[in-house]
Amino acid sequence: MSSLIALLWFSLLTGCLATASTYPESEFDLRARDPDTDLTTPELIAKYGYPVESHTVQTEDGYILTLHRIPYGKKSSSRTNRPPVLVQHGLLSSSVDWIVMGPEKGLGYILADAGYDVWLGNARGNTWSKKHITLSPSQSKFWQFSWHEMGVYDLPAVIDYILERTGEEKLFYIGHSMGTTMFYVMASEKPEYNNKIRAMFSLAPVAYMSHAGTPFLKALAFAGDQIGWFTNLMGLNEFLPHTELLTIMGQMLCRDEAITQDICNNVFFLINGGYNSKELDSAMIPVILGHTPAGAATKNFLHYAQSIKTKKFRQYNYGWLKNLAVYGSTTPPKYDMSKITAPIALMYGMNDDLGAPGDVATLNKELPNVISYYKVADEQFGHLDFLWAIHGKSLLYNEILNLMAKY
Template sequence: MLPLLLALLLAGNAAADLDATLIRDASLTTPELIEAYGYPSQTHTVQTEDGYILTLHRIPHGRSSNATGEPVFVQHGLLSSSADWVLTGPDHALAYILADAGYDVWLGNFRGNTYSRQHVRYTADDNEFWNFSWNENGKFDLPAMIDYVLNYTGKEKLYYAGHSMGTTSFFVLNSLKPEYNDKIRLMFSLAPIAFMNHVTSPFLKALAWSYEFDEILWDDLGLYKFFTNSAILKAAGEDLCEDGAVTQSVCSNILFLTVGFDTTNLNKTLLPVILAHTPAGAAAKQFLHYSQEVVSAHFRQWDYGLFSNIAHYGRTAPPDYDLSAVTAPVFLFYADNDWVSNIVDVTKLNASLANPVTMYHVDWQPYNHLDYLWGIHSKELVYDVMLKYMPNY
């Protein structure tokens, strides 16, 4: 994605100046965005067991009430950050909708993204910093953030909403540390990812087919991280993706080629703001672990290779995550046009969980993997469904 955007930028395909609000929103941080739209904002930090410093952004209540309700922990997916839950504004963004409904909203940030690039020993320039996959997100990041939220609020349980890798890491956590199931009122799985061998995304399939080569390439060349310089994408987005730019359709099509086409549910005017915040950075190993899942047809821990697996696990293949240990109630959302979270894989996941609530079909045929974040109609199609079920748990 990045090389094509840069090439177009250098070609000078720019249009008129952006709207002032879009320029502002592209430059603001998550807490600044929250405050700009009239909501209270707090920033909290927590240290993981293995030394990463993570940032949480909180909206303790909505605009019309000072009452703080039950906590909802919302976790982003791969290449995303807390910003993705507020970018579309008060009428459309999940974080604001939850806050206005009376909930205490906590937005997590996984290690390596824009807001979580500190460590007690390493800097983000050290290769050692980036030696993690979504296994570590589930094993270390989520328990640290969940425990912090519960300790800070004095609550025993919280609601959990995760998107994509935010679902994968949840299943990792609750299979490896089953005691965390008792801390979850209800888990909403938006575009759930565990089993992946039915993905239809050309990008992910190509990555999976070549992952052994990619592992050697990235490891040997030291390419341990992706998309950690948001300034480049911000500049590209402002010139290439604004209304009136002849290249705006290219911006949206780049997104669609990975996750599925849905031109009717994306507000293209927001593309400069989206690209200013997303992608927010990721470790190469996170991509590689997903590639292993596509090839293996298993939901399992990191594959070190035959002999290294014996050293690490005492067996030739990595162990599967025990999804039967996930006893928290799980509500699975799936969509026909999601090229990453395929209905066959979601069905297999649903059958493997100990306490699935339901598989909910999003009633919009073009709905894709990223519409859960930025879709124009996501409030009616997904968020209102969540609000309907939450009081029952």
């Protein structure tokens, strides 16, 4: 499957190079790329004058995760009475997504300046969390996880670490896309963790998927359960890890001067649930592609595809024989949403192919403690606008800050 996306990029690249002779040489000059393209998450945070720390957390099943922390901001530099907030990225993403747009637009900076102790998570398998105490990413066994394991192992380990480190009893949680799915898994499978959450903010929530699905995920769902067998057979364990080639292609094909920018945008957002072109600063796409995609286990996509096919929010379907061994039944169990008692704000966009409004409405009915059911005012607000919208602060982030102040 990663070869599919690679093929799309390659086709775009070859088409661009084929016509390069008719355009100024400077249009394909890679030397002028934005320096932020090549900086790591900690380097970006430090560049813009914010304090930054890196922490490692080991999960119960041996994965080693990296956390990036902004302990205080520039506009609010007090180091006491700063409530911790864990901000968790979505699929194919990383901690950088919350700061790549810069201090005035990145939620990580905005939270720090508003007086919060900001912890940016990195789920297993992405650029920053590719280590295990015994396994190597070159081994297939390393990649045998989906967002279920992230919810059962990653989030509890990270939450416990943050609370121990800060001496607090509770924290705020902000998740985007898969970051919300992980939370719903944790709070239903390990309900004791509901008591460690002051309030949870679901940005582009993804659980039920009766109305959701990008063309890519719908194709996986249509392929059925045999696609999992095929990917295992072919050793397709990791999906779209970040490479320098993607950075170069993003710089060449997606910057403002590039004749292929519009096509590039569509390819980039093919599997990511849509965006509002008016809210996307196209000049930032090469910088974003310097960091994103950050890689993920193929099993994450297969698990979502199962949700689309079955229209149920439940654990991974291994097939009836293995299901019997793992679950004691031929079908995987559903997640019990009634156990999710933490205060939850559901925040959705009308132009979101993954966190579809109809599915968010189902969540609103299922969750027992919804404190806000917030539709972003811009009717064209899409899945990735929750991260990178030009007016994200006025459309969304200010609402989050207002709610946080009440808890």
